[in-house]
């Protein structure tokens with residue numbers, strides 16, 4: 001990819017295991033790990049913190065465009081700061097879970113976030129996980145994976161994390177939104193993680209990356 005380092009894209013629905021897989025894969029390959037959902041979550045937290053209604057599209061877009069969004073890599077893992085504050089402890093708050101799909105469906109918000117992520121890839125090799133990484137953010141990368149698991153398994157995983165995330169509701173919103181919906185990029189490799197451990201999925205991805213000629 002012109003001007004970009006290597007990018008491995010990992011997309012999939014909520015609780016498909018993509019964060020754990022991406023984090024471990026990044027460690028194994030010595031790449032940095034970017035959780036794009038965390039960027040949308042940080043922005044959603046920022047909006048709610050300012051008392052802005054999640055339905056006020058224009059005000060949200062203006063606020064996000066005016067905000068200073070930056071990224072620090074700690075232990076090769078991205079931490080997103082909004083106006084110099086790292087909201088990491090709030091990213092899984094119920095109110096963030098409930099509003100993030102709506103905020104992330106706003107085209108101007110997406111444009112800002114996509115630009116950010118593409119900038120990170122100018123400086124380092126990345127594993128990036130999300131919903132539209134292979135289809136929209138880095139369509140040029142040949143290394144695209146779509147990880148999935150049955151709805152029952154995904155619900156169990158969230159419950160095991162002690163979370164009351166309404167993943168069915170978010171899935172619907174993420175699949176059906178008109179801009180950058182969750183789709184399987186046509187050149188992505190699909191992996192069903194329902195009956196695999198994190199380690200098992202990472203092994204499978206590394207095998208396929210080697211077959212594709214990625215020097216590992």
Ligand code: DC
Nearest residue numbers: 014036037040100104130131132170
């Ligand atoms: O990966 P996650 O469940 O933490 O993502 C939270 C929300 O962010 C998800 O419901 C939709 C949005 N998102 C997105 O629109 N595009 C991405 N690439 C990643 C996340």
